[in-house]
Amino acid sequence: MWAVLSKDERRGRALEALRKGDLRTLLDLMEHHLRTWGRAGAKASPNTLRSYRSAVRGFFAWLQGMGLEGEALAQAVAHPSEDLGAAYLRHLEDEGLKPASVNQRRAAxxxxxEALKWAGVAERNPFSEAPTRRDPVPKWEKRRPYEEGEVARLLEAATPEERLLVLLGAQGGLRVSEAVGLRWENVDLEARRMRVVGKGRKEASVLIPGGLARALEEAKKEEGPVLPWRSxxxxxxxxxxxxxxxxxxxRGYHALRHYCGTHLYRSTRDIQTVARHLRHSGIATTTIYAKWGEEEARRVLEAWG
Structure with missing residues (x-):
């Protein structure tokens, strides 16, 4: 819809949606702008779009909670004060949101x-001007990996389907969306490779480690999803x-991927190897696994009698 409208038509439709509190139209506008002008373009992640929509709904609920509606709401959004973005982010902090969550909503x-500016409605972007929230907790201390013994206990208690679920993360290093989306047609056990669709819809060939290869061999089918869970x-x-x-x-599914990276680093002491297996776009992301590896070594040394 938005692509075929003139600038005046875009502005009129967006303003009407603001006055009516029509979030469906406004979210459609944001999604169109992200898919057309955003960095990821048409490959924008469904998870990203879902979290962005949720953030916008929360923002409007906050505005409406202050008694704004109709024309007053439209004016507050279209002509934001210089404090609006920062004030809302501080509200989220007061509500107990962690810095990473606050920064995610700031981005959303x-x-x-930016979509409202493109539509000719907003004069400025109060959230691009608002400061990001600095997180005092180092990244490597968050979402810690499952420990060696924990992964062993999971595999011992798992059904065959659950075993695949665990090993796709703990050995294959797959994200949950990659594991759920993996199909048998994309698993080549002879070559020990699997083709996965990762972040930004990027396709990649991933090495299949030994334990995962055996589990896949036992469950092998000709086609269809590897896992039974569809979301x-x-x-x-x-x-x-x-x-x-x-x-x-x-600890969440992603902690299995963290386990994979940490275990691989402890075994190889090679950041580049870890980065290649986990398909990191930059080496800085991979250093988190070196931190976890060093932390484990420190605990072992301190325990020595």
Whole structure:
């Protein structure tokens, strides 16, 4: 719809949506702008779009909670004060959101305002001007990996399908969306390679390690999804149930990928090898696994009698 409208038509439709509180139209505008002018373009992640839509809904709920509606709401959004972006982010902090979550909402609402500017509605982007929230907790201390013994307990308690779920993350280094999207047609056990669709819809060939190769061989089919869970959330819930049965703290699915990177670094001491297997775009991301590896070594040394 938005691509065929003139600038005056875009502006009129967006203003009407603001006055009516028509979030569906406004979110459609943001998604069109992201897919047309955003860095990821048409390959914008569904997860990103979903989180951006949620952030915009939260922002409008905050505005409406202050009694703004109709023309007053439209004016507040279209002609934001210089403090609007920073004030909302501070509100999120007061609500207890962590710095990473606050910064994610800042990015989402910045994208929303860029769409409003493109439509000729907003004069400025108050979120691009708002400062990012500095996180005092080092990145490597967050979302710590599952430990060696924990992964062993998960595999011992797992069904064949759950075993594949664990090994795709813990040995293959796949993200949950990559594991859920993996199909048998893209698994080449002879070459020990699997083709996965990663972040930004990028395709990559990933080496299949030994334990994962054996599990795939036992479950091998000609076609169709490798895993029975059809959504990321369903796969996470399955892992959470497995953790409860195995007596392992649930750290999320991504912690299996962290385990893979940490284990590989401890075994090779080669950051480049870890970066290649996990398909990191930059080496800076991979250094987190070196930190975890060093932390484990420190604990071992301190425990020596």
């Amino acid at each position: 609402l910045g994208a929303f305002y 990321d959330d369903a796969a996470r819930r399955a892992l959470k149930r497995l953790c409860q049965r195995a007596g392992v703290p649930y």
